[in-house]
Amino acid sequence: MGHRFGVKVEPASQVLALIGTKEGIGHLPLAFVNPGDRVLCPDPGYPVYHAGTVFCGGVPVRMPLLSQNDFLPDFGKIPAAQLKRARLMWLNYPNNPTAATAPLSFFAEAVRFCRKHGLILAHDMAYSEIYYDGARPPSIFEAPGAKDVAIEFHSLSKTYNMTGWRVGFAVARPELIAALAAVKGNLDSGVVSAIQAMAIEAFRAPAEMTDSIRRLYQARRDLFVPGLQALGFDVRLPKASFYVWVKVPKGKKSAAFCTELLEKAGIVATPGNGFGAAGEGYFRMTLTAPEERLQLALDRLAKLKRR
Numbered sequence: 562m563g564h565r566f567g568v569k570v571e572p573a574s575q576v577l578a579l580i581g582t583k584e585g586i587g588h589l590p591l592a593f594v595n596p597g598d599r600v601l602c603p604d605p606g607y608p609v610y611h612a613g614t615v616f617c618g619g620v621p622v623r624m625p626l627l628s629q630n631d632f633l634p635d636f637g638k639i640p641a642a643q644l645k646r647a648r649l650m651w652l653n654y655p656n657n658p659t660a661a662t663a664p665l666s667f668f669a670e671a672v673r674f675c676r677k678h679g680l681i682l683a684h685d686m687a688y689s690e691i692y693y694d695g696a697r698p699p700s701i702f703e704a705p706g707a708k709d710v711a712i713e714f715h716s717l718s719k720t721y722n723m724t725g726w727r728v729g730f731a732v733a734r735p736e737l738i739a740a741l742a743a744v745k746g747n748l749d750s751g752v753v754s755a756i757q758a759m760a761i762e763a764f765r766a767p768a769e770m771t772d773s774i775r776r777l778y779q780a781r782r783d784l785f786v787p788g789l790q791a792l793g794f795d796v797r798l799p800k801a802s803f804y805v806w807v808k809v810p811k812g813k814k815s816a817a818f819c820t821e822l823l824e825k826a827g828i829v830a831t832p833g834n835g836f837g838a839a840g841e842g843y844f845r846m847t848l849t850a851p852e853e854r855l856q857l858a859l860d861r862l863a864k865l866k867r868r
């Protein structure tokens with residue numbers, strides 16, 4: 562994958578196998594965050610940034626991801642008093658739940674910001690290979706100076722459909738990797754070696770394998786999202802990930818609308834506020850079901866609208 566990003570890393574000291582990205586994300590604060598330290602977390606965001614922080618006595622500080630900013634945080638809005646006590650910033654692109662990607666210029670800005678304020682920049686890139694229209698999302702390490710401050714998390718769960726196998730990896734400069742390895746050495750002793758061997762085989766698989774997974778999601782996206790738009794839902798075409806981030810109809814709340822979807826249309830969707838306060842007013846759907854099921858969901862939504 563280093564080759565794919567044009568980034569050179571030294572495997573023995575700069576890469577660490579993880580029991581899925583989730584494990585590394587949850588454990589990272591144990592290596593760097595002391596009680597009372599602030600951790601900047603995207604809102605809405607993957608809940609483990611928050612959980613890992615509070616488990617070691619850190620204090621999460623929300624960075625709202627708003628549609629008017631293309632779901633990128635505005636660093637200028639982070640309260641100075643919080644920033645002063647901050648140790649770590651989480652970013653996640655392709656993003657769960659908003660399906661946004663970040664341009665390299667944003668990563669360059671994030672690296673400059675983290676260098677200036679002495680923050681570790683932790684980038685969760687679990688969805689690195691799930692993208693659309695051939696628009697490959699960048700790695701944080703493509704930004705100038707990122708090697709000094711960043712740690713990036715990768716997963717085999719989505720790229721190779723190996724979710725249940727629990728394997729991913731982190732990439733960073735040796736000092737950051739050694740600190741996370743010290744936590745893991747005392748807690749889990751690392752990934753089962755047979756699964757590491759299988760992960761190596763997955764990396765050796767022809768590129769056609771991930772191409773075919775991308776084609777599958779693209780066909781689903783191109784069916785489902787225009788279908789939602791035709792029904793009047795306010796939703797952007799996802800650029801990456803297999804999520805669809807949709808505004809709830811005017812006047813309704815996320816949780817109430819998801820209950821309505823479940824009870825009246827038999828559709829399970831995730832309320833946006835479950836990912837943080839800034840997710841209120843949205844719900845998340847996924848493209849992990851076959852096209853027939855997605856079409857069925859569209860038909861049921863159409864029926865719900867006519868009721």
Ligand SMILES: Cc1ncc(COP(=O)(O)O)c(C=O)c1O
Nearest residue numbers: 581582583607657687716718729
């Ligand atoms: C943003 C994000 N990061 C990490 C993960 C966890 O991935 P893994 O299966 O590698 O632990 C997920 C899974 O849902 C995710 O959405």
